[in-house]
Amino acid sequence: MPRQILGFERDAAGEWIVRLDCGHRRHVRHRPPLSDYPWLADAAAREARVGAAIECGRCGRGELPAGAxxxxxxxxxxxxxxxxxxxxxxxxxxxxxxxxxxxxxxxxxxxxxxxxxxxxxxxxxxxxxxxxxxxxxxxxxxxxxxxxxxxxxxxx
Known part of the structure; x- marks a missing residue:
């Protein structure tokens, strides 16, 4: 289920998390060939992704966001x-x-x-x-x- 990226944050281990318009948060990691997100390493490239679509598996499974x-x-x-x-x-x-x-x-x-x-x-x-x-x-x-x-x- 594609959702819009609202912004980025880091978890306690320093991994990137995207905040999505559905209310979910999703870890995003650049680990080719399994996941290819080279833009994570660059602040300007991350910022350019705000508003872009990315898949939200939790929406696809019908999971309510935490705190709904x-x-x-x-x-x-x-x-x-x-x-x-x-x-x-x-x-x-x-x-x-x-x-x-x-x-x-x-x-x-x-x-x-x-x-x-x-x-x-x-x-x-x-x-x-x-x-x-x-x-x-x-x-x-x-x-x-x-x-x-x-x-x-x-x-x-």
Missing amino acids: AEYRTTATFDEATLPAGLRRDHTIRAGSWGRVEVLEGRLRFVMPPLAVDRELAAGEHAIIPPEVPHHVEPLGAVRMRVVFLRAPGPDA
């Missing part, structure tokens, strides 16, 4: 009140994450770009990264809601 905090929850929907917009592909805005929670019944959760197509039962949830198309389909009687979360700012 809830800021809003939708109403509880059932199979009759589930909005049409949630039944067709849509995205969550940049900087926000979602957690689909099934309170009762069963729900199909589909996220095509990440090859996710799974059935969620009562008590289960699915994580939605920012800007990734997804939709839900009720599988009979269901009660569900969506919780929205924000990752800490880039300086946190």
Whole structure:
């Protein structure tokens, strides 16, 4: 899942970490032939990479960024009140994450770009990264809601 580089920092061992717009941080190492990032050694070249895209495996696995905090929850929907917009592909805005929670019944959760197509039962949830198309389909009687979360700012 490509994400935008916001900046760089070093860990305690002096290894480079990129801060990404999704809220994740990712180690980046220049170790050819496994990883080829020669620009890490030059401050100006690193700075020129701010705004560029780099892969975020954590987004691809649906992992929330550390410290993500809830800021809003939708109403509880059932199979009759589930909005049409949630039944067709849509995205969550940049900087926000979602957690689909099934309170009762069963729900199909589909996220095509990440090859996710799974059935969620009562008590289960699915994580939605920012800007990734997804939709839900009720599988009979269901009660569900969506919780929205924000990752800490880039300086946190």
